Amino acid sequence: MECIMIASFILGSLYKECLSVRFQVSSIPSVSVALGSDVLLPCTLTPEKNGEKMEIRWFRFRYQPYVHLYINGKDDYTAQMPQFANRTELLKENITRGIFPLIIRNVTAQDSGEYHCYVESSDHHGMAAVQLQVTAIGTVPVISINNDTISCESRDWNPKPHLTWTDNEGNEINSSMVEVFRNENHLYNILSIIQQPNASYITCTVSNSINHSNDSRQIRELEHSQTSRDMRSRVYVIGASFILICFGCICLLLRSLCKYLLQLDGCTFFFQTSSNNKILE
Known part of the structure; x- marks a missing residue:
C-alpha cells in the first residue's frame, strides 16, 4: 500500500512537471530597423501548438495599455497604446502552428525599446522579450x-x-x-x-x-581658406591704391592742362589788343 502511494506521488509530480513545460514562448534577442520602415517582431511556441484560442498580448512597459492584443479569437484595440494606433498587425497565417509575429509599420524613434510577447492558454502561460532598435543616419556634418x-x-x-x-x-x-x-x-x-x-x-x-x-x-x-582671404584682401588694397593713384594723376594732368589753356588764352588776348591799338594810331 505504501509503495502504491509513493508511486502515485511520483506520477503526480511528473504530471505537474509536464504541465509546467506544456509550451515555451520564444523570440530573438534583438531586431534593428531603419527609421520609417516596417518591422517584424517574432513570437513562437515550442513545441508547435495551435494559438487560435489563446491570449496573445504584446506589451512594453506595462501589461496594459498594450501594443497589440489578440483574445477570444480576434484582435482587441480597446486599450492599445495611442502611439501604435493603426500601425500594428498580428500575422495569423501560421497561428495554428504556434507562430504569430507582430508587424509594426512606419517605425519611429519612440518605438525603440523592449517588447514582450505574452501567451496564455487555459492551463499555462509563457513570455518572451525582444529588443527593437530603430536606427537613423543623421545629416552630413x-x-x-x-x-x-x-x-x-x-x-x-x-x-x-x-x-x-x-x-x-x-x-x-x-x-x-x-x-x-x-x-x-x-x-x-x-x-x-x-x-x-x-x-x-x-x-x-x-x-x-x-x-x-x-x-x-x-x-x-583652413590654411588655404585663410590664405585665399588674405590674398583677396591684398588684391583689394592694391587695386584701390592703384585707382587712387590713377585718379590723382588724372587730376594733376587736368590741372596742368587748364593752366596751359588759361595762359594761352591770355597771350592771344594781349596780341589782339596790341594790333588794334596800332591800327587806331
Whole structure:
C-alpha cells in the first residue's frame, strides 16, 4: 500500500512537471530597423501548438495599455497604446502552428525599446522579450569657422551618436565642448566645438554603435581658406591704391592742362589788343 502511494506521488509530480513545460514562448534577442520602415517582431511556441484560442498580448512597459492584443479569437484595440494606433498587425497565417509575429509599420524613434510577447492558454502561460532598435543616419556634418573656434554639427541620429575630430595626419583633436540632445522627433543632434588647430585641414566624423560608416564627413582646408582671404584682401588694397593713384594723376594732368589753356588764352588776348591799338594810331 505504501509503495502504491509513493508511486502515485511520483506520477503526480511528473504530471505537474509536464504541465509546467506544456509550451515555451520564444523570440530573438534583438531586431534593428531603419527609421520609417516596417518591422517584424517574432513570437513562437515550442513545441508547435495551435494559438487560435489563446491570449496573445504584446506589451512594453506595462501589461496594459498594450501594443497589440489578440483574445477570444480576434484582435482587441480597446486599450492599445495611442502611439501604435493603426500601425500594428498580428500575422495569423501560421497561428495554428504556434507562430504569430507582430508587424509594426512606419517605425519611429519612440518605438525603440523592449517588447514582450505574452501567451496564455487555459492551463499555462509563457513570455518572451525582444529588443527593437530603430536606427537613423543623421545629416552630413556641417563645419563652421568663427574667429578662433571651429564648430561641427549633425542632426537626426539614432541611437546616440559620438563625434571625433582629426587633423591631416589622422591625429585626434580634443573638443573643448560637446553637446548631445534629443530634438522634437526624439532623434539625437550633436554639436562640438574646438579651438582652431595648426593643421592644413581637419575632419569631423559622426557615427554611432549601429552605423559605423564614415560617409558623414566634411573636410575644410583652413590654411588655404585663410590664405585665399588674405590674398583677396591684398588684391583689394592694391587695386584701390592703384585707382587712387590713377585718379590723382588724372587730376594733376587736368590741372596742368587748364593752366596751359588759361595762359594761352591770355597771350592771344594781349596780341589782339596790341594790333588794334596800332591800327587806331
